[in-house]
Amino acid sequence: MNDAGSVFTLPSESVAEFDNIVERYPTKASALMPVLWLIQDSAGFISDDAVVWISEKLEVTQARIREVISFYFMYRDTPQAKYTLQVCHNISCHIMKSRSIMTHIGKQLGVKPGEQTGDGMFALEGVECLGACGMGPVMQVGSHLYEELTTEKVDEIIEGFRSDQPVTPDTDRKLEG
Ligand code: FES
Numbered sequence: 001m002n003d004a005g006s007v008f009t010l011p012s013e014s015v016a017e018f019d020n021i022v023e024r025y026p027t028k029a030s031a032l033m034p035v036l037w038l039i040q041d042s043a044g045f046i047s048d049d050a051v052v053w054i055s056e057k058l059e060v061t062q063a064r065i066r067e068v069i070s071f072y073f074m075y076r077d078t079p080q081a082k083y084t085l086q087v088c089h090n091i092s093c094h095i096m097k098s099r100s101i102m103t104h105i106g107k108q109l110g111v112k113p114g115e116q117t118g119d120g121m122f123a124l125e126g127v128e129c130l131g132a133c134g135m136g137p138v139m140q141v142g143s144h145l146y147e148e149l150t151t152e153k154v155d156e157i158i159e160g161f162r163s164d165q166p167v168t169p170d171t172d173r174k175l176e177g
Contacts, residue, residue, distance in 0.1 A: 008053035011042050018057075028058040032068060036075055037143055037174050045076040073127060074140065081116040081123035083161045086140040087149075090129040093136035101137050102126060106149045109159055122161070135170070144169035 001110060017038055020039040024031065025031040025175050046054075046069055055062045069075040074086075087093075087102045102124070106112055108120050116123035132138045135147035139154070146157055147170040 002136065006169070008049035010039070010053070014038055014042050022058075025146055030142045032058055032060055032065065033070075033072075034174065035087045036069065040076060043172065044080050044082065045078055047077070051077075064095075083141055084116075084123040084125060085158075086125045086127040086130070088128070088132075088136065088138050088140075089126040089132045092129075092133035093138060096136040097151075098137035099153060101139070101149050101151070105154055105158070108155065122158070132171070140173075141169075143172055144175035145171040145173060 018035065019032045021038065022028055025043045026088075032054070035054060036046055039054070040046055044048065051062050053066050054060065054065055055111075068075075070078050085105055087098055087105065089098050089102065089164045097140060102113060105124055109117050109124060111117055111122070111124050113124050113126045127140070128147065130138050130140050130145055137149045139149055139157075140162070141157075144166070146153070146167070157167045
């Protein structure tokens with residue numbers, strides 16, 4: 001799926017999913033957020049070329065698309081580590097010991113928050129509330145949300161990504177709504 005006005009190409013395996021997403025919404029423009037997820041999931045980030053492509057396909061201005069990308073911290077407009085582990089450090093998760101989870105992940109990966117591993121596979125971030133306060137501590141990786149984390153569960157999640165067999169998330173936000 002390539003366009004004359006855009007050099008962005010949607011991977012062939014994502015074309016049917018794109019069509020399904022657009023069909024589910026009353027207007028093309030209202031499919032913007034799941035389409036951003038779809039593109040970020042396949043490319044790792046939302047490039048300038050992807051913004052042009054989305055603008056043409058969904059009939060949304062590029063300014064509006066950039067506004068949405070910059071407002072929601074889960075969207076990325078620059079290349080990222082393959083897996084960015086975003087651990088919530090707001091009050092509810094903090095009470096449930098998210099800090100020790102963050103420390104454990106940092107030790108396992110050999111990084112501090114804000115850094116990524118030398119092989120570019122993992123990055124670690126502390127983030128604001130992920131909207132799952134009753135399930136803390138929680139961590140988001142792409143559209144996947146992992147809840148009620150323990151050090152053992154975190155180790156399994158990391159190993160799952162390393163072996164290319166991701167642990168099934170507690171919630172997949174790509175499938176919500
Ligand atoms: S405080 Fe962690 S999800 Fe809300």
